[in-house]
Amino acid sequence: MHTSFIKIIHFSRLVKINERLREFNYKKNNTAGDYVFDVDTADDRGNRIFFRLSKNDxxxxxxxxxxxxxxxxxxxxxxxxxxxxxxxxN
Structure with a gap:
């Protein structure tokens, strides 16, 4: 029986944007490719914003x-x- 594990990369970073400290959560998306990260943060009202950063060339x-x-x-x-x-x- 062969078992394989895929390491989950997930971390948060605080970034100062427009005089406000914001938390960005990064998670590597192993199913979408080698250099694809799903990112989320909150806007001024607390609503979550989701987007993806991917590296090509x-x-x-x-x-x-x-x-x-x-x-x-x-x-x-x-x-x-x-x-x-x-x-x-990480």
Whole structure:
């Protein structure tokens, strides 16, 4: 009998955006590809915002089925930097 395990990578990072500290939760999506992370955070009213960061040809892209607030898109590079630091520390 052969058993295999897939390591789950999940971590949270605090990021200061527009003078406000926000928590971003990153989770590696093992079924979608090697460099695909599902991310969630809260807006000013406490509503959850879900989106996906994926890496293709050494470039991270943001994908979502819902409208993403401008403050997330404007700070994409900062979110990617936090993602890469979180990968290295896990």
């Amino acid at each position: 050494n470039e991270w892209t943001l994908n979502s089925t819902h409208a993403i607030p401008d403050w997330i898109g404007q700070h994409l590079q900062q979110l990617v930097t936090e993602l890469e630091e979180g990968i290295l520390s």
